[in-house]
Amino acid sequence: MSKSRSTRIDRLSSLPEHVAHKVFSSLSMEDIFRLSSVSRRCWQLCISIPFLIFDDSRYQSSEIKRTRLLNNLERMLVARQGMDTESFNIRWSLENYGIEEERRVLSWLHTVVKCNVKQLDLDIVLKSEAEFALPHSLLSCLLLESLTLKFKNGIGILNIPSSISCSGFSSLKSLELKSVRISDSFGDWVSSYCRVLTKLSLIYTKGAKSIIITSSSLETLKIWLPDNLFRLHVSGEILSYVVLHWTFDSFPNTRDLQLSTPRLEELFWAGNFLNCGILENYTSLVKAHILLFSSCSFTSMVQYLDCVLRLVHNVRHLSLNEYCLNEYDKTKECCDFENVPFLHNLKSVMIELPRQGENDLKLINYLLKHAENLQKMTASYGSPLRSDLTRMIAGYDKASSDAEVNIRRVRFYPKALRVSQKNNNSPFDSWELDFVIIL
């Protein structure tokens, strides 16, 4: 370090507040606590940090240290005296520490919603089957732009008053709920009060039998394994990306899916097939990932697959997974895919071959023969490769001489995350992971 005269000036304390906060943004809370004991100026800079992270992940084992952490965090919150808070991030486990800490988390939320918070991120581990009621005051955060509420083990409860007097959430752009109980009024509330919402993600939500959303701002929608949902109507003028994973045991005609999304570009659809016939006219749909399994309303699997292909007839990039083909293969019928209209647009195909059966090969043969603009086909297999498969596929006629065919073995990382369709309790998030790897 230089010994020049100027280094005697305290350069840290003389930084303007916004620059000092920038420096602090990459420090841990522990670093911040230490720093706050350095000088009065440092203390003042520390307590005015506009982004707070309350994270207990390193304080699970020692109760004494945990108590100190809590005291420090709360002292800081008190010292701030309602200063504006840009972002507030709580990652906390209530699994081993019961009602007392739950109250404290709630009081943090009460405090911070009064501080013009823009981004609130809550990631709570509960005791098994426990419930966590989110405070009503959350719904009155006028400046909130991003809200994430995630729960593990138990569920969070977001009560939306049926007649909403508050004008909250008028700035909300992103809403993500995971394992949260909502009600049938959720859809109305989103439609009426979240007028600038662009991203909505509902993962393992409970409580709503019907979700009806009309939004002119929504661009991305993800609905992942909703519990006991019967009706889903979504109408979005500029909705372009939809992820829908909806499975159920009962007959599909008790379920009602309507998507009115003229600008849909990419669709990921997994779960039970619902013959909603809604996608046929979608000219902007470019990519479709179809992971559907059949339902009993179809007389034959051929009819089923034909229907799936018709639904997405405009797509340029198509992925079909083994659940489609598995079922299809079982029928042992010889199928004709005559007059399937989507082939002209098709540029890339991703196809899974769990069995490498005759019907899989017929489908590949058909696609190669008729998809005149096909550039790339990737066939992936999990089981040992049939010795003659590569040779057979290479021998097929191709309508597009440029079409490149890749045959790849599928490997999963980590292996344990390989998901079974039948098990609803498995970590379904890994479905996406699997998918990425396959692609």
Place this chain on the structure above:
Amino acid sequence: MSSSSTTTTTTRLLMLKASDGVTFEVEEAVATKLGAINNMVEEEGSEDLICLPNVNGKFLGMVLEWCKKHANNNTNSDKGNDEVNKWWDKEFVMDLDQNTLYHLLMAADYLSGTELVDLLTEKVASMIRGKKVEEIRETFKIKSDFLPGQEEEIRKKNSWAFE
């Protein structure tokens, strides 16, 4: 006193003047790495002499040196460029004394050089991270200005748990 960068005939040159009168002639692509300059050029073109009264020649020179490296390395879109930039950044901040670091950071903030601010704030953060209270004071030559008893109280409640 004036320093100028070599240039080809096709690129436009901007003229920047620091608080002490030192002027720099730099390629537009280099100077517009700085948000403040970029805005001025977009608004009013690149013809005028741009005066920067809040930064002196020494530090403006250093900021522009950084911009030049990054602008040049960005033009060839090789994959290795990220690595080159990182390596160069590391060298750039390695031996900075605190006085220079402070003035550079103030200059980068003043000129809205976002990437450079990130680099320099991270350097400062690395001087704080994991350190005890006394070590932080030592590093930055900070004198405790707590009232008698106040510091004792704060320590008792606060940092001792984390030391």
